[in-house]
Amino acid sequence: MNDQVNTVLVTGASSGIGRAIAVRLAADGLDIAVHYLTNRDGGEQTLADVEATGANGRLVNFDVTDTEATAAVIESDIEAHGAYYGVVCNAGITKDGVFPMLSKDDWQQVIDVNLNGLYNVLKPIVMPMVRRRRPGRIVTISSVSGLIGNRGQTNYSASKAGIIGATKALAMELAKREITVNCVAPGLIESKMTDSLPMDKILEMIPARRIGKPEEVAATVAFLCSADAGYITRQVFSVNGGMC
Secondary structure, three states: OOOOOOEEEEOOOOOHHHHHHHHHHHHOOOEEEEEEOOOHHHHHHHHHHHHHOOOOEEEEEOOOOOHHHHHHHHHHHHHHHOOOOEEEEOOOOOOOOOHHHOOHHHHHHHHHHHHHHHHHHHHHHHHHHHHHOOOEEEEEEOOHHHHHOOOOOHHHHHHHHHHHHHHHHHHHHHHHHOEEEEEEEEOOEOOOHHHHOOHHHHHOOOOOOOOEOHHHHHHHHHHHOOHHHOOOOOOEEEEOOOOO
8 A cells, every 4th residue: 555645535426516526636636536326427437537637546435324334445445545645525415395394214314424424434534644644634515504504404404514513623633633624615506406496586695696616616625635725724615606
C-alpha cells in the first residue's frame, strides 16, 4: 500500500453532485475512489470521466447503511491503496412528505442513509487518516434544509442538521491532526428532479433568481479539499444563491 498517494473517497458519486465533485477533484490532481450503491453504469461513467482528466480512479460498492459491509469494503480499499487523503460524504436520499403523513419507514430510511451512513463511512476512515500523519480533508454534504428547514422535509431536514452538528464536533477532535472537517450545504441544484418543479414560485425564494449547478457545489468542495484551505475547519458553506 502507498500512503503517499492522495486519494479522496466520494460517496454517492454515480450521478449529480457526487459525479461533479469526483470529476472536479480528479481535475485538481487527486485520485478518486468512486462509490456507488446500485447504479453501476453511473459509477462506471463517473470513473471514465475521472480517468479522462488524467487522474487515477477505482470503483467501490457498498450500502452506507450497512455498518459491517461498509467497513469491510473501506478497510480492504485502504489496505490495498493506502489511507485516504480525504473523503466527501455525499451519499443521501429524500423521502418527502408532510409530517402527519410521514411513515416511520420514511423517517428511518432517511436517517439511516443520511446520518447513520455518515458514521458508517467515517468510522473506518478516520484513524487511518490520523496514522498517516499528514494533512487530510473531510467534507460532508448537508443542505439548506438542514439550516432553515423545509416544508415536507422534516426527516430530511433532521438528518442534514445532524450532519452539521457531527461535522462541527469531529472538526474539533481532528484539528490538531491537520485534518480539516467542513460542511457544504447546497440549495436547489440542477438535477433530473428539478425539471418538473414549479420554477417560477421557487425562484421567488432565491435572491440569485436561478438554481445552482452541480459544478458550483463541486468547486466549493474542491477548495475545501485543497492545500489552501488548511486553516479552515468546522465551517458550513452555503451554496444556495442567497437563500437564508
